[in-house]
Amino acid sequence: MGTPLPPAPAASFASDNAAGVLPEVMAALAEANVGPALAYGADPWTERAAALVGDVLGEPGAQVAFCWGGTGANVVGLQCLLRPWEGVVCPDTAHINVDECGAPERFTGAKLLALPTPDGKLRPEQIQPLLHVVGDEHHVQPRVVSITQSTESGTLYRPDEIAALAEVAHAHDLYLHLDGARLANAAAALGDVRSFTTEAGVDVLTFGATKAGAMYGEAVAFLRPGLGDQVRFVRKQAAQLPSKMRFVAAQFEALLTDDLWVRSADRANGLALLLAHRLAGRPGVEVVRPPEVNSVFLRLPSSAAVAELQEWSFVWDWDVAVHEVRAMTSFATTPDDVERFATGVAAIAARHL
């Protein structure tokens, strides 16, 4: 069976949500635990954090609703845009389409109109053909275009690509929704966050915190006036209203102070690049595409190789048919973890050739 494997890395490459919490966030939680605060957001932490989110997005008046988690934030954001006979155009790999157990459809009543893409990125020309049903009562009416940035496939939309989607959407009275579960990684990779959100014409977005190093909590930001008018009711009815909300807000405050969220994501992105570099050209290992953010998609020689890797240091299957797995870095990953993981992957691949 070849050379013995090194000890598995301390960090998990299974997902960025396998990491714990950034120390600055933990400190903020402890600091927020002083005295009483009215529940449900009537507290100064929430007011400050909501303003910070707006500032970061370059839309100071943005309505911001803190929620529990990512699926909940997507559900709340989409519900504000949709009536139940309407539809959401999205890539078929979208988290809302395949990883939320039908929550968006169940809650909104709307239908996801999922389209194939080569890389998790929707193209403007895919929208137009869906619009010939507009006005016909027999068909779900397209109302939202939903994209993920960075995508579930580890790819990035350039700002002009999002702007082009927004243009088509708005020209036909559709909204552009952005699932930003990994907004931080995109912001780190692209150098800023406004260029591909507010400035590109995004109407509503989920601002991810958990994968950026928070313990829990996400935000929905409405970048166009009026869209969030009913969000208070939507959020409560969706069971997404945190009672002791100051603790969600405090985490956002910590993350958005001194660009902590972007710096942490940048570190994760860099380590994914390092991992890809270390594995490039190793026999039996195919790096599917150069990482753009914090995921590396790897093909191994066989399902037996994948199984051995999972046994040694768990990663999720991505495409069983081609023995592809996804390895993710996070703020908690160290260069040593990467070296160790790369060594193990290479060793496992080599002996399954």
Add this chain to the structure above:
Amino acid sequence: MGTPLPPAPAASFASDNAAGVLPEVMAALAEANVGPALAYGADPWTERAAALVGDVLGEPGAQVAFCWGGTGANVVGLQCLLRPWEGVVCPDTAHINVDECGAPERFTGAKLLALPTPDGKLRPEQIQPLLHVVGDEHHVQPRVVSITQSTESGTLYRPDEIAALAEVAHAHDLYLHLDGARLANAAAALGDVRSFTTEAGVDVLTFGATKAGAMYGEAVAFLRPGLGDQVRFVRKQAAQLPSKMRFVAAQFEALLTDDLWVRSADRANGLALLLAHRLAGRPGVEVVRPPEVNSVFLRLPSSAAVAELQEWSFVWDWDVAVHEVRAMTSFATTPDDVERFATGVAAIAARHL
């Protein structure tokens, strides 16, 4: 306007969710922040905490699903029991009926069959008259009886009262659901938790943590085999599946260790009793009923008196028509807070006579 008011108490009497987090819980969160852990509950904290919940309830095999918050936990628990043409018999003061913005109905499709009560407590004889529609397709079919312990009115069911409800429910193929947002206060007041849950015939309950001193997180416990078989899917679709679940579990572990949850609630209950005692017989103040847990319902001479109290130390209106407010204690309340609050209330009441 009479004597000047003392400084307002440091604690808030507005609600037990205005308190922060117990120090032991904060410590547990910090301790859980070590290394990676697979998300969504595939971690040792979750396994341990779920077992603890079962042990505490005297049903070691109980299926336990950690959720984000109280409304979410109620929705998840009820959905496991209901088909959409069925109904939930509950007091009209139930949190699920009046404080969750319709979340239970929206998510389950079912109808709440809300009944008036003098004290927030359903009586067995109220169920029978609803059953004459069983089998008739024109009418929603009663399937669940839902009670809250301790109730929204600050009252308590005795174990035999719950057992009597369970008996009627089960005799007609209905389930008994218990919203335990303040389970700790009831357990403290009644001396144990099993006598009025598992032993009384409760089928499913929400095990409250937030009001007992957690930062966030609640649990649904299924006390009868089979009822929770689908809860994994229900919870995910309801957007109630925490990703970094170890941090919810760690809080439960802290709370359930050495009876911390009950001891903290007992302290809160005692301070409510103290508050009622201090206000008894004060001119212009009516203590509506002797507190059984951690809430004191007070009637003041006028709405102007209520307004002045709210300005000084905020409490929520309970019944505007009779100038009734609700004052709540929590683990974070001190005897000094109580003395100060009582003094202020008495002073305000006196000058509005």
Add this chain to the structure above:
Amino acid sequence: MGTPLPPAPAASFASDNAAGVLPEVMAALAEANVGPALAYGADPWTERAAALVGDVLGEPGAQVAFCWGGTGANVVGLQCLLRPWEGVVCPDTAHINVDECGAPERFTGAKLLALPTPDGKLRPEQIQPLLHVVGDEHHVQPRVVSITQSTESGTLYRPDEIAALAEVAHAHDLYLHLDGARLANAAAALGDVRSFTTEAGVDVLTFGATKAGAMYGEAVAFLRPGLGDQVRFVRKQAAQLPSKMRFVAAQFEALLTDDLWVRSADRANGLALLLAHRLAGRPGVEVVRPPEVNSVFLRLPSSAAVAELQEWSFVWDWDVAVHEVRAMTSFATTPDDVERFATGVAAIAARHL
């Protein structure tokens, strides 16, 4: 057991939907069965019938949507007015509240805020107390007031009573919905239909046809511009879009021609009056209130008496506790049916004294 009963009447007094179809309506169906017609309402019958409904209601531009049945029409009309976190204020005896198996809540997601009444009629002063929750995210937001005319209790709102409800509703940005399953009986009793609908401020109504002598088919009429803008999609998604719609429309055309619907209802109303008259003062029979439309509520000496009546000529229990049944007349009832039924009721009552 006393004197033998006469033969049971040919007509059923169980409900007005136990009657068949008016001959003029049957003729219209046959006449409409000529050649092809595009489905789903793109046909001249539908255009004509929709215009007729608007004319009859005094709102020629009213948007009119034909549906399959009464529950469906209520669902469609309410859905056009509601978002899922909103509520419908209605009497607790409302058909939408107790006889539609939860369809309105299930489909709209909204909650019915049901209020007790002595006679099935909502009062304006009952609305105000529900409005203190407006703007509070924890509570369902009242948006619609729904009344039934004639009511499920066989009573009538006077035009000014409906106008008063509309005034309160509109003053608080609520809509007034009217379930007109027995609109014809009300129109017959009150002398016209506009005074208590369009002129009284009703926003949306269900225009009942089935109980007025049609085979099937109801209509939703929107009396205020804009409210029905999405009804096409709502109706289709609610599975309430008839394919061969000309046959629904043809029935409406027949009913609304020469006031057939009102004349038929007037006949039914008159026979209810006759029945009440024949039973007045008969030993053991209490006519609960003078009939205003086509139902007579009768109390008999015992449940055994009720059972014997049901065996002889079936009627539905109304209030088992007081041995009350409901007897209904329809266009198909004859004076001879009434005489025979009255004789039987009196005989049964007499021998159960």
Add this chain to the structure above:
Amino acid sequence: MGTPLPPAPAASFASDNAAGVLPEVMAALAEANVGPALAYGADPWTERAAALVGDVLGEPGAQVAFCWGGTGANVVGLQCLLRPWEGVVCPDTAHINVDECGAPERFTGAKLLALPTPDGKLRPEQIQPLLHVVGDEHHVQPRVVSITQSTESGTLYRPDEIAALAEVAHAHDLYLHLDGARLANAAAALGDVRSFTTEAGVDVLTFGATKAGAMYGEAVAFLRPGLGDQVRFVRKQAAQLPSKMRFVAAQFEALLTDDLWVRSADRANGLALLLAHRLAGRPGVEVVRPPEVNSVFLRLPSSAAVAELQEWSFVWDWDVAVHEVRAMTSFATTPDDVERFATGVAAIAARHL
């Protein structure tokens, strides 16, 4: 512009629901209009017709629920099989997926897992790849396979093809649902109905009547014991319970007597074959595939040709990109209609070459 067109045919080729009602059905409606009958199916017509449906399907004990229309019947049938976190595998051309404005998802909460097919027919090997998510809470759980017979593309499953789908479905604890809006055409083409329904392992089906010559009304038939146990409540809550149900039942009785439904469909099928034959080889006209039932798909030289055809005798676009339209025959089509239509199509095509 070439030779003048002949007068348009009397029949419409737009859809089989553009036809009226079979004379035998009209007669049955008139005959059923005698005296009273209890509403909602408590009448002898309904009992007889339900038994007939079971007999025709070879499952005398089948539970049969009459509904208003096709979308409603699909919704009711699927709801009986599904919990909201489950999914329905179907061809992406399925009526439930593209022509019901999202009604199945809206009502059941479940998700349609739509797959591409070359001809509207699902293959057994398409199901397996969807099953790797079974048990994983993040993903909708496949529970139903839904097919249409004859398909929306005018094709037919052979009995063994359906049996193969049923085998895969049942092996994985899924149900097989069949949308039989055009069951009659399939039965006529295949020689019987049992071989591809009951005998092939179909669990639940919609038994179409409207397109077979009824005025309105469809049926859901449950071919496996227990599946329809809750259908009474489902149907009522879905607003699909006809009040004067005898008139739905009477139509079914007429259609199923002496094979009227199959004979009428056979006639329609034959005329589609005639139409294809008349158009074969005509310049500019491509008959996309030999008709298997009552639809003929035609490609014309240009969109201008299509527009001219639609102006002369309306048919619906099927695939705008390739100038494809669908022409349908029905029981009401005559050979003369076909000759006239073929002549017109050929003439229009010729002058657009």
